[in-house]
Amino acid sequence: NAGVTQTPKFQVLKTGQSMTLQCAQDMNHNSMYWYRQDPGMGLRLIYYSASEGTTDKGEVPNGYNVSRLNKREFSLRLESAAPSQTSVYFCASSELSQYSNQPQHFGDGTRLSIL
Amino acid sequence: AQKVTQAQTEISVVEKEDVTLDCVYETRDTTYYLFWYKQPPSGELVFLIRRNSFDEQNEISGRYSWNFQKSTSSFNFTITASQVVDSAVYFCALIKDTGRRALTFGSGTRLQVQP
Numbered sequence: 001n002a003g004v005t006q007t008p009k010f011q012v013l014k015t016g017q018s019m020t021l022q023c024a025q026d027m028n029h030n031s032m033y034w035y036r037q038d039p040g041m042g043l044r045l046i047y048y049s050a051s052e053g054t055t056d057k058g059e060v061p062n063g064y065n066v067s068r069l070n071k072r073e074f075s076l077r078l079e080s081a082a083p084s085q086t087s088v089y090f091c092a093s094s095e096l097s098q099y100s101n102q103p104q105h106f107g108d109g110t111r112l113s114i115l
Numbered sequence: 116a117q118k119v120t121q122a123q124t125e126i127s128v129v130e131k132e133d134v135t136l137d138c139v140y141e142t143r144d145t146t147y148y149l150f151w152y153k154q155p156p157s158g159e160l161v162f163l164i165r166r167n168s169f170d171e172q173n174e175i176s177g178r179y180s181w182n183f184q185k186s187t188s189s190f191n192f193t194i195t196a197s198q199v200v201d202s203a204v205y206f207c208a209l210i211k212d213t214g215r216r217a218l219t220f221g222s223g224t225r226l227q228v229q230p
Binding site: 031033035040041042043044045048050058088090092094103104105106108109 | 119121150152159165208216218
């Protein structure tokens with residue numbers, strides 16, 4: 001029962017470097033999400049994908065790009081990392097249907113530090 | 116816009132005490148869903164409960180209970196006879212039924228249960 005798998009779990013980058021956070025789910029969910037969690041704050045939505053081939057900006061999209069590669073995978077890219085992007089990143093998925101009360105399932109998170 | 120407020124930043128109790136975590140929300144939508152998630156020290160997010168806006172019945176699950184009051188826009192969470200393993204950050208979150216179905220999180224309440 002893998003659920004939502006994120007890689008890597010930890011990463012340290014230098015300012016200006018780029019990297020891609022990977023996320024895959026095996027629950028056949030339509031919707032996938034990227035959130036960031038900063039100290040003292042709840043999770044904030046970076047990007048969202050309602051279905052394969054669609055993406056939409058969330059609350060804090062600046063400095064990020066996403067790709068919904070297929071139904072299973074949703075990646076988050078930092079083109080030029082900045083210290084303000086130091087955070088814990090969570091990927092989530094859910095089944096988007098008339099029953100939108102289905103809970104989102106979260107990965108274990110990626111701890112990213114930008115020096 | 117929607118908003119979730121968890122005014123209690125941190126609560127400390129002694130084992131076996133009861134504790135209530137407060138959650139107040141704002142939304143213009145008539146149909147919405149409320150959630151509680153637990154984040155233990157290991158960092159993952161664990162789904163606890165969901166409630167839709169039509170259903171104001173309180174719910175009890177073991178030592179956990181939830182009180183949803185639409186009149187006061189509150190969805191409070193009570194742990195009865197707390198245990199050390201309950202120590203975690205608890206997040207209340209809201210999702211609307213239309214448009215972008217992404218969670219809006221509160222800032223979380225850190226619960227410390229002392230032995």
